[in-house]
Amino acid sequence: MTTRVGIREVAKAAGVSVTTVSHALNDATSFRVKAATQQLVRDVARDLGYAPNKMASGLRNQRSQILGLVSDEITTTPFAGAMIRGAQDAAYDRGYVVMVVNSGLDSELENREINMLRQHQVDGVVYARMYHQSVQVPAELEGLPTVLLDAVTNDRSISSVIPDEVGAAETAVEAIIQAGHSRIGMINNMDDIPATHGRREGFLNALRRHGLKHDPRHFVIGQAGTPGGREAGLGLLCQPDRPTALFCFSDRVAMGVYQAATALGLRIPEDVSIVGIDNLEIIADALWPGLTTVALPHYEMGRWAVNRILDDIENPGVPAAQTQLDCPLIERGSLGPPPS
Amino acid sequence: MTTRVGIREVAKAAGVSVTTVSHALNDATSFRVKAATQQLVRDVARDLGYAPNKMASGLRNQRSQILGLVSDEITTTPFAGAMIRGAQDAAYDRGYVVMVVNSGLDSELENREINMLRQHQVDGVVYARMYHQSVQVPAELEGLPTVLLDAVTNDRSISSVIPDEVGAAETAVEAIIQAGHSRIGMINNMDDIPATHGRREGFLNALRRHGLKHDPRHFVIGQAGTPGGREAGLGLLCQPDRPTALFCFSDRVAMGVYQAATALGLRIPEDVSIVGIDNLEIIADALWPGLTTVALPHYEMGRWAVNRILDDIENPGVPAAQTQLDCPLIERGSLGPPPS
DNA sequence: TTCCCTTTGCAAAACGTTTTGTTTCTGGTA
DNA sequence: TACCAGAAACAAAACGTTTTGCAAAGGGAA
Numbered sequence: 001m002t003t004r005v006g007i008r009e010v011a012k013a014a015g016v017s018v019t020t021v022s023h024a025l026n027d028a029t030s031f032r033v034k035a036a037t038q039q040l041v042r043d044v045a046r047d048l049g050y051a052p053n054k055m056a057s058g059l060r061n062q063r064s065q066i067l068g069l070v071s072d073e074i075t076t077t078p079f080a081g082a083m084i085r086g087a088q089d090a091a092y093d094r095g096y097v098v099m100v101v102n103s104g105l106d107s108e109l110e111n112r113e114i115n116m117l118r119q120h121q122v123d124g125v126v127y128a129r130m131y132h133q134s135v136q137v138p139a140e141l142e143g144l145p146t147v148l149l150d151a152v153t154n155d156r157s158i159s160s161v162i163p164d165e166v167g168a169a170e171t172a173v174e175a176i177i178q179a180g181h182s183r184i185g186m187i188n189n190m191d192d193i194p195a196t197h198g199r200r201e202g203f204l205n206a207l208r209r210h211g212l213k214h215d216p217r218h219f220v221i222g223q224a225g226t227p228g229g230r231e232a233g234l235g236l237l238c239q240p241d242r243p244t245a246l247f248c249f250s251d252r253v254a255m256g257v258y259q260a261a262t263a264l265g266l267r268i269p270e271d272v273s274i275v276g277i278d279n280l281e282i283i284a285d286a287l288w289p290g291l292t293t294v295a296l297p298h299y300e301m302g303r304w305a306v307n308r309i310l311d312d313i314e315n316p317g318v319p320a321a322q323t324q325l326d327c328p329l330i331e332r333g334s335l336g337p338p339p340s
Numbered sequence: 341m342t343t344r345v346g347i348r349e350v351a352k353a354a355g356v357s358v359t360t361v362s363h364a365l366n367d368a369t370s371f372r373v374k375a376a377t378q379q380l381v382r383d384v385a386r387d388l389g390y391a392p393n394k395m396a397s398g399l400r401n402q403r404s405q406i407l408g409l410v411s412d413e414i415t416t417t418p419f420a421g422a423m424i425r426g427a428q429d430a431a432y433d434r435g436y437v438v439m440v441v442n443s444g445l446d447s448e449l450e451n452r453e454i455n456m457l458r459q460h461q462v463d464g465v466v467y468a469r470m471y472h473q474s475v476q477v478p479a480e481l482e483g484l485p486t487v488l489l490d491a492v493t494n495d496r497s498i499s500s501v502i503p504d505e506v507g508a509a510e511t512a513v514e515a516i517i518q519a520g521h522s523r524i525g526m527i528n529n530m531d532d533i534p535a536t537h538g539r540r541e542g543f544l545n546a547l548r549r550h551g552l553k554h555d556p557r558h559f560v561i562g563q564a565g566t567p568g569g570r571e572a573g574l575g576l577l578c579q580p581d582r583p584t585a586l587f588c589f590s591d592r593v594a595m596g597v598y599q600a601a602t603a604l605g606l607r608i609p610e611d612v613s614i615v616g617i618d619n620l621e622i623i624a625d626a627l628w629p630g631l632t633t634v635a636l637p638h639y640e641m642g643r644w645a646v647n648r649i650l651d652d653i654e655n656p657g658v659p660a661a662q663t664q665l666d667c668p669l670i671e672r673g674s675l676g677p678p679p680s
Numbered sequence: 681t682t683c684c685c686t687t688t689g690c691a692a693a694a695c696g697t698t699t700t701g702t703t704t705c706t707g708g709t710a
Numbered sequence: 711t712a713c714c715a716g717a718a719a720c721a722a723a724a725c726g727t728t729t730t731g732c733a734a735a736g737g738g739a740a
Contacts, residue, residue: 004696006696006697007696007697007698008696016719016720017719017720017721018696018697018698018720018721019698019699019719019720019721020718020719020720022697022698022699023698023699023719026698032717032718032719033718033719034717034718034719037718037719051455051458051459052459052696052697053399053459053461053695053696053697054459054460054461054697055395055398055399055404055460055461055695055696055697056399056695056696056697056698056725057696057697057698058395058697058725059393059395059396059399059695059696059697059724059725059726059727060696060697060698060699060724060725061697061698061725062725064395065460066439066460074421074424074425075418075421075422075425075639076418076421076621076622077418077421077622078415078416078417078418078420078421080418080420080421081414081415081416081417081418081420081421082415084414084424084440084442085414085415085442088440088441088442092441092453092456097439097441097456097457097460098439098440098441099406099437099438099439099440100424100428100438100439100440101428101432101437101438102424102425102428113432115391116432116437117437118391119391119392119393119394120394120395120405120406120437121393121394121395225625225626226625226626226628230628252622252626255626256626259628262602280622281416282416282417282418282592282620282622282623283622283623283626285565285566286565286566286592286595286596286623288566288570288599299415344726346726346727347726347727347728348726356689356690357689357690357691358690358691358726358727358728359689359690359691359728359729360688360689360690362727362728362729363689363728363729366728372687372688372689373688373689374687374688374689377688377689392726392727393725393726393727394727395725395726395727396695396725396726396727396728397726397727397728398695398727399694399695399696399697399725399726399727400694400695400726400727400728400729401695401727401728401729402695
């Protein structure tokens with residue numbers, strides 16, 4: 001292993017002082033070095049394979065160029081991957097890098113991990129949740145630029161980015177209506193979280209906008225997972241005046257409805273159309289037929305959060321903002337015209 | 341925002357020199373400070389909320405306490421989350437923190453990202469793949485402690501950890517045999533990767549060990565995803581002497597077989613038993629009945645990789661090793677006795 | 681009391697950058 | 711020729727730690 005090449009080696013090789021090298025490489029500092037010299041230094045640096053030591057420069061400028069990303073639970077869904085990738089891509093574009101920590105539900109551990117991030121002098125922290133929810137940000141983050149990802153908090157002083165739940169549901173239900181349905185059911189989640197309320201509201205909005213009646217018997221509330229969807233689906237679809245289309249709280253719920261429909265001998269979408277939310281590809285692509293669904297913009301939220309935090313860092317004092325991102329419809333094959 | 345409290349503030353508050361503070365806090369350096377003083381210093385440090393600046397200490401000891409984790413694709417499956425969490429947990433336990441970068445399939449980008457990690461002086465790199473495969477490690481990693489995660493390379497000088505593919509398949513097929521089956525089929529993957537060959541070998545091993553004949557018509561090769569499984573499943577299950585149990589290359593393939601079985605009016609497990617590999621909970625838990633499968637130890641591989649790399653760092657010169665981790669059977673409901 | 685050893689604490693250097701004076705050089709003007 | 715302005719390069723300090731080499735203090739033995 002060759003000994004690391006530092007700025008002094010470059011200086012020596014180029015026959016100039018370290019100051020000149022520094023100026024030549026960070027051309028920011030207004031022209032204190034002749035263009036020719038600058039070029040020379042850069043060539044030498046490249047030839048030597050010089051790479052600046054960010055620990056040293058960070059120490060000097062009090063800026064680590066590192067961002068922290070703390071998340072609750074990252075193993076159960078692929079959403080975490082999308083968020084992390086979005087965050088990391090945005091960070092990379094602006095010369096930053098991301099440190100990921102995750103602590104499950106252990107807030108004691110979370111605090112210690114945030115403390116580690118602080119020790120590494122992270123310039124800011126993205127505080128992420130896997131499911132849109134309301135949180136209280138830990139006191140450990142006090143004084144650090146922070147952005148909430150897929151979460152909101154009472155304290156409006158912290159910027160946050162979340163999916164537009166209402167709009168997502170409206171998009172789904174609009175598509176169902178466009179396909180010609182008028183007897184539309186919904187299977188909602190029973191948890192008291194923003195997603196539950198937002199998607200219900202969007203569902204009702206879309207119906208109202210088209211003058212459709214909302215039949216309370218076609219609106220059921222169940223457990224959020226596949227078994228819950230199966231159960232709710234069985235209940236809904238065995239009714240004689242069953243809905244011709246079902247809007248599901250999530251793709252996993254929709255999978256349960258597929259199972260219910262199959263068990264009842266109903267074909268999708270000929271007998272019943274189904275639309276979900278999440279665009280959980282591993283499920284939506286695998287179902288048969290493919291599940292038409294509304295995508296949650298995890299990747300984009302990750303990007304947005306990092307960009308926002310870097311804006312905050314570079315340009316402090318801009319008031320915090322709560323942002324909602326659009327959720328596009330992803331068409332596969334589970335939405336068709338109603339049976340005649 | 342209060343001005344950061346450094347070691348000198350602690351020293352002043354405790355009425356000692358910075359040296360003493362340093363010694364008191366890092367008790368490693370053999371007793372140069374009286375026990376009482378040490379206690380005092382520690383109390384003061386805690387009261388002041390002192391947290392050492394790792395950029396400074398890292399610069400001084402040429403050790404950042406940061407590990408890099410570079411992965412190919414982290415958005416499609418939840419496996420990435422498990423690996424990252426395993427890596428991060430292990431790192432945390434030993435006072436390290438993980439920087440995640442991922443570059444999709446763009447090796448140019450990957451190189452630049454590795455270069456960024458180098459600039460941040462990472463002490464080592466975990467080079468991870470989402471699917472067990474053979475790779476060539478980029479030259480950029482030259483000279484950095486590196487461990488391969490879910491990947492192998494011709495160069496035996498780099499340690500790696502992978503799932504025991506052969507053992508995983510044996511576990512699955514043994515379970516099927518224990519349940520009483522003797523006409524057992526397999527749907528394998530068509531890609532030329534270690535997983536394909538290993539699982540085939542394990543399948544054959546288990547059959548041979550129990551003196552069972554291997555009927556070539558019951559061994560089919562298809563696309564790795566759910567559609568491939570569906571297709572292969574349809575072909576296998578409509579044969580008059582169809583197998584009574586099917587071992588699938590992956591849980592996604594198994595999901596396709598569920599669809600095929602349903603389409604053919606076969607019940608699981610009464611008419612046909614199914615076992616997968618992956619323990620992709622989002623699918624295995626959601627299928628109805630739940631899918632009995634063999635778990636790939638992503639979390640454990642993440643832990644193992646980090647621990648190995650930290651061992652290498654603390655104690656260089658230990659020869660590289662290729663490690664295989666066990667894959668436990670996860671029983672749900674898709675494996676039962678054969679139909680009588 | 682003196683000497684010497686042990687214990688405890690301190691000052692200073694080093695890690696690899698950036699940046700602020702300050703010096704040296706160049707060439708144009710008086 | 712002497713002087714000066716401006717351009718170019720440099721030396722040194724600083725960022726917050728750790729660690730080495732020394733000095734001071736304390737205590738036991740002679």
